[in-house]
Amino acid sequence: MRPYDAFLLISFGGPEGEDEVIPFLENVTRGRNIPRERLAEVGEHYFLFGGVSPINQQCRDLLAAITTDFADNGVDLPIYWGNRFWAPMLADTLAQMKKDGVRRVLAMPTSAYCNWSSRTAYHEDIERARAELGDDAPEVELIRPFYDHAGFVGPLAEHTRAALDALPADQREGARLLFSAHSIPTAMAESSGGPGHDFGPEGAYGAQLAEAARLVVDRLDREYPFEVVYQSRSGPPSQPWLEPDVNDRMEELAAEGVPAVVVVPHGFVSDHMEVKFDLDVEARDTAAKLGIGYERALSPGTHPAFVSMVTELVREYTERAAPARLSSLPACAERGGVCCKQR
Structure with a gap:
């Protein structure tokens, strides 16, 4: 049996039109009592670019590249995408995965590092979404931080x-x-x-x-x-x-x-x-x-080596291969940490 049924890319999400900017920012700041005028101020950053954040299209481009790389390298996993704060929302994606019969998911957050907002918050969002789906919700495991790959x-x-x-x-x-x-x-x-x-x-x-x-x-x-x-x-x-x-x-x-x-x-x-x-x-x-x-300098984006890295990271988990790391820093889980804890 394969250890996983699907691959999931989890990202932050972003507006794709001026009418989506404030609702998106309300999602990001929910529960933090951020004044409306502060949201409007931050919203101006998006309005400079027509209200469109580049992040969703960048995720689409990355997903397309990963799909090709998986096929070229024999990785037979269906690919899904869910965001924390804007469509496609993570909870909706997990609900679709459940309908599709997916039970075990290997997920990659679009963050290379270990801290609350880039690891623990993802775990918490996943658990909230799973709780909504009940006992037979897909199990989700996050790929390790890859800052030193x-x-x-x-x-x-x-x-x-x-x-x-x-x-x-x-x-x-x-x-x-x-x-x-x-x-x-x-x-x-x-x-x-x-x-x-x-x-x-x-x-x-x-x-x-x-x-x-x-x-x-x-x-x-x-x-x-x-x-x-x-x-x-x-x-x-x-x-x-x-x-x-x-x-x-x-x-x-x-x-x-x-x-x-x-x-x-x-x-x-x-x-x-x-x-x-x-x-x-x-x-x-x-x-x-x-x-x-x-x-x-440009960020990694869809650089071929970055795309290939995703395939290599997936194989670390599907084939239980040793992690390919350039650094000797301890992994957080080796210190009992929560932010990088493997679930």
């Missing part, structure tokens, strides 16, 4: 080289690489990895981000100074979040005489709205005001 690191390195090459030669020599990821509350970061972890003050999330950045730089043609920065903070000013912010750090680097930065969105698997607005609009504007060079 060659299929994730390799495309980032290739895209970083391309961004460096796009800088004028005189700026490239002294450029700084800023590896950018979504900021989260420091308390959430500290707890990532679970009780008894030894990942440092920023938890498994911060340690994994730093390790992925190192792995990317190791694959460049020469050594560049680099660091991890954060973006997309959304909490109140009184709540500590991971820092430095990408814009604040660029101001400091400009004052130090750094001629240019290349921002690498290594915290993301595709160029969705937070990349397109926070980096392509806000951070680029900051660089222009500071008078420093700016280039932004």
Whole structure:
């Protein structure tokens, strides 16, 4: 018997028209008492792009590529797609899987790292959806974090080289690489990895981000100074979040005489709205005001190596193969962690 009946891609979801923007944001912030005016403010980011987030189309493109790669490599699993906050909703997808007779599901979240929002929240959403379907709901197992897989690191390195090459030669020599990821509350970061972890003050999330950045730089043609920065903070000013912010750090680097930065969105698997607005609009504007060079590397997206990685990860589970990892960081589950716990 095959250990799984289907493969499921789980993503965040996003609006695909101006009339969907506010309802989508209400889904994302439900229960958090976010003022309506704040939702309208964030909504303006989407309206700059016609109310369309790129993320759903990026998921469609990835699914098409995975379907082809599965077929080419003999992986015989039907493929499904469900989102946490917008259509196709995860609960609806699991209901369809139940109707289709699916019992055991191998799922991949569109996040490479380990923290509450990128792992535990997925587990919780899955369990809520399963509870609605009753005792015979499909069982769902999440694929492990893949921040240190060659299929994730390799495309980032290739895209970083391309961004460096796009800088004028005189700026490239002294450029700084800023590896950018979504900021989260420091308390959430500290707890990532679970009780008894030894990942440092920023938890498994911060340690994994730093390790992925190192792995990317190791694959460049020469050594560049680099660091991890954060973006997309959304909490109140009184709540500590991971820092430095990408814009604040660029101001400091400009004052130090750094001629240019290349921002690498290594915290993301595709160029969705937070990349397109926070980096392509806000951070680029900051660089222009500071008078420093700016280039932004592409995320993995549908790079062939990234697509092949998905097939390889599936085989780790279907064939019980040893995990292909470039890092020696402990897996969170090895420290009793909840955020990466295999279910």
